[in-house]
Amino acid sequence: MGILLLTMGAKGAEISQTLSLVVGVAGCLITIYFQKAEATTLSLQPGLKWTLSAVPVVILAAAASWWFLIHKPDRNITDLVAVHNGHEMRDMDEARIALPAASGDVGAVNSGRDMLALRLRLVNPATVGNCVSPATLTVTPTVDGKHGMTITTTSDAEIHLSLAGAERQAGARVVVDLADPGCAVNLTVTEAVLYN
Amino acid sequence: MIRVRRGAALIAFLLLLVPACAPDPPPAQPLFGNPIYIGVTTDHPGWSTFEPGPNRRTGFDIALAEWLGNRLGRDVAFLDLTLAERIEALKSSQVQMVISTFSMTDERRKEIDFAGPYMVTRQGVLVREGDERIRTHADLIGGDRNVCVARGTTSEEQLRPHDGKGLTLTVETALKDCLRRLVDGQVDAFSTDQLVLRGFARSTPATRVVEGLTFGAEEQYGIGLPDQSRQQCDLLTRHLRTFLNEGYWGDFLERELQPENPVAHKPLKLDPCENATP
Numbered sequence: 001m002g003i004l005l006l007t008m009g010a011k012g013a014e015i016s017q018t019l020s021l022v023v024g025v026a027g028c029l030i031t032i033y034f035q036k037a038e039a040t041t042l043s044l045q046p047g048l049k050w051t052l053s054a055v056p057v058v059i060l061a062a063a064a065s066w067w068f069l070i071h072k073p074d075r076n077i078t079d080l081v082a083v084h085n086g087h088e089m090r091d092m093d094e095a096r097i098a099l100p101a102a103s104g105d106v107g108a109v110n111s112g113r114d115m116l117a118l119r120l121r122l123v124n125p126a127t128v129g130n131c132v133s134p135a136t137l138t139v140t141p142t143v144d145g146k147h148g149m150t151i152t153t154t155s156d157a158e159i160h161l162s163l164a165g166a167e168r169q170a171g172a173r174v175v176v177d178l179a180d181p182g183c184a185v186n187l188t189v190t191e192a193v194l195y196n
Numbered sequence: 197m198i199r200v201r202r203g204a205a206l207i208a209f210l211l212l213l214v215p216a217c218a219p220d221p222p223p224a225q226p227l228f229g230n231p232i233y234i235g236v237t238t239d240h241p242g243w244s245t246f247e248p249g250p251n252r253r254t255g256f257d258i259a260l261a262e263w264l265g266n267r268l269g270r271d272v273a274f275l276d277l278t279l280a281e282r283i284e285a286l287k288s289s290q291v292q293m294v295i296s297t298f299s300m301t302d303e304r305r306k307e308i309d310f311a312g313p314y315m316v317t318r319q320g321v322l323v324r325e326g327d328e329r330i331r332t333h334a335d336l337i338g339g340d341r342n343v344c345v346a347r348g349t350t351s352e353e354q355l356r357p358h359d360g361k362g363l364t365l366t367v368e369t370a371l372k373d374c375l376r377r378l379v380d381g382q383v384d385a386f387s388t389d390q391l392v393l394r395g396f397a398r399s400t401p402a403t404r405v406v407e408g409l410t411f412g413a414e415e416q417y418g419i420g421l422p423d424q425s426r427q428q429c430d431l432l433t434r435h436l437r438t439f440l441n442e443g444y445w446g447d448f449l450e451r452e453l454q455p456e457n458p459v460a461h462k463p464l465k466l467d468p469c470e471n472a473t474p
Contacts, residue, residue, distance in 0.1 A: 124302040128350045129413035130313070132302045133467045154468070179464070180414040 022063060025056045074195040075113060086187035088125070091178040095187050098171045099163075112196075114164040116141070119191035120174065122155040124183065131183035138175040144168050156190070163194075227428045228292055231271035234261045235291035235420075238276050239372040242395025242453045243297050246276065255395075256452040257295045260314065263444060264295075264419075267435050278369055280348030283307055286422045293432075294420035297392055299350045300467070309425045309470050311432035312418025313463045314439065318410035319351055320390025322397060324378060325404050330385055333411045338362035341384040344374035351388045354412040375400060389415045391461060394453055416463065429469035436466060 077100055086095040099116070120139070124131040132155050141148035141161040153159045163170045174187060236257060238246035244255040253274060265272035275291050282294045286308050300310040321343075323330055330336050336343065337358040344366040345351040352367060359365040366383050368374045374386040375396050386393070386403075393405045419436075421428055439445055440462065449458050 126413070127303045127353045128299075128301055130300040130302065130416045130418075130467070131413075133300075133305065133470070134465070180416075182413040 022060065025060045025063070074193050076191075076193050078189060078192045081189045081192045083187055083189060086174075088184040089176050089178075089187055090184055091176070091181045093176055095174045095176075096171060097174060097189065099192070101169055113194040114162060115195050116161045116163050116170075117158055117191065117193040117195060118161060118172070118189065119156060119158045120153070121188045121190045122176065122185040123188060124185050126184070129180060129183050131178055131180060131185050134179040135183075135185065136177045137187075138177065140173045142169075142171050142173060144170075147173075158191070227431055228268055228270055231273040232265055232268065232293070233273050233275055233291045234265075235275050235277040235282060235285045235294040235296060236261065237279060237296045237371075239370055240297060240392055240395060241399035243392060244295075254452075256315075256448050257297065259448045259452065260439070261295045263439065263448075264432070264435060267438075268431075278348075279346050279371070280369065282348075282420060286420055289422065292422075293428075296420075297389060297417055298420045299389070299415045300418035301350060304420075305470065308423050309421040309429050310418035310467070311421060311429045311436060311469065312466065313416035314419070314436055314445065315391065315417040316461050316463050317389045317391040317415045317417075319354055319387060319412040319415065320393045321406045321409050322375075322378060322386040322388075322393045322403050323384070323406055324381070325402050327384070330406055330409070332409060336363065336385065336387070336409070336411075340364070342366055342382075344368055344377050344383040344386045346371045346374060346388060349388060350412070350415060355387060371396070375403070378403060391453060391455060394455060398453075418467070426469050426471065433466050433469060440466075 080100040082098040084096040084098065085093070089095060097118075118139070120137055122132045122135055122137070135155060137153050137155070138150055139153060139159060139161070140150045141163065143163055143166045148162055151159050151161070161172060176185065176187065178185065236244045236253070238244065238253075240255060240257075242255055244253070244257040246253050258274075261272055261274070275285070277285050277291075277294065277296065279296070282296060282298060283304065285291045286294055297315075298310075300313055304310070321330060321336060329339065330341060335341070337355070340362065342364045343355060345355055345368075347367050347369055352365070355363065355365055366374075366377065368377070371386075371388060371392065374383070374388075377383045378386045379400065379402055385406075386396075390405060390410055397403050397405050419432055421432070445462065446458060449455065449461070455461060
């Protein structure tokens with residue numbers, strides 16, 4: 001389970017936190033349960049013991065309610081992302097990544113998730129040229145027409161963009177920096193996950 | 197119960213001490229054996245040649261291989277390869293690395309790893325001295341010329357689309373065979389990396405490099421390594437940085453090739469090594 005969460009990177013942080021809370025509460029309950037076996041050495045009043053037992057149960061119930069009723073699970077939107085001008089990109093060419101704009105669970109707008117984990121891949125369609133490995137990508141998120149913080153990355157590396165407050169449109173601008181001006185590469189999105 | 201807790205605490209404390217008292221881990225396996233088997237070609241003047249009589253190897257790639265062996269504290273054992281055998285030699289573990297005007301390409305990275313680049317050049321054209329028919333790229337690909345390339349090279353890849361359209365491609369196993377065909381008048385031109393052609397032109401005065409005619413993607417020479425060689429790649433990249441920045445690169449280039457503009461062939465930065473696939 002831990003290894004699975006590690007492989008998910010930041011996308012697994014929320015699950016880790018929730019899991020930690022559950023394990024912590026379960027630990028409290030077990031402790032209280034075993035305290036009963038040591039009744040001879042403890043001097044807690046029966047009423048206080050019931051209160052102590054009830055607190056973790058309430059916390060657990062609140063966590064479960066949050067997880068099942070309020071929490072938004074990670075949403076993989078890779079297949080819904082569109083890449084414009086990402087074909088045969090030359091040095092310093094710019095492509096635009098458009099996230100699905102539909103409100104609700106299938107869109108990046110008003111979805112209840114503020115972050116996007118994005119993995120971009122460059123593909124050299126030619127059989128010659130050392131294009132992909134030395135290339136860098138400059139990614140700038142755009143939320144309702146406003147530019148966010150620019151991140152520089154490489155092909156196949158995961159980045160995290162903030163989409164907080166998106167109400168109408170969310171996406172990103174990507175500029176490729178190719179070391180060899182003779183190169184032409186295609187830009188694809190291999191993973192796009194909305195998360196909190 | 198208190199006694200049990202004390203016992204548990206003592207056991208936990210002792211368990212924490214175990215790593216500190218454990219014997220030192222065994223030394224890590226060396227990244228390269230001794231000797232290091234390095235694949236090279238034998239017929240590239242200025243880059244990698246072998247004279248059986250005096251049993252002597254010369255050229256930039258040979259000098260780099262020996263310099264690396266020295267830096268790594270290993271003897272070097274050379275294994276002769278043709279250009280087309282380079283990838284297979286790495287995949288079959290016949291050699292631990294290939295240093296042989298080996299162009300780093302995204303296509304080749306699917307099968308092997310590279311450390312580098314340590315040289316940058318482009319495709320060029322060699323013709324017979326006095327032959328002025330090929331001056332531009334259009335003359336080369338649209339003039340119905342017979343052009344020789346070596347099999348398994350990026351030169352073949354870049355001219356193959358024009359074969360049968362504006363030129364006729366003659367494919368040979370070794371570059372020296374292309375040179376022979378050119379000198380004998382069997383082909384009109386011989387195309388490969390321009391820096392390699394400069395070596396041939398120096399050794400064969402009846403030929404010349406067409407000045408100003410370069411084409412295709414940059415050819416960036418790297419050290420070929422078997423796939424999943426991240427640690428070896430990192431180590432060689434560190435040494436190549438020294439090689440490039442502390443004067444060795446310039447000295448070897450001047451000694452072996454003497455190009456007109458050496459700076460144009462010096463890589464601006466080294467590529468990151470590929471991550472090992474889990």
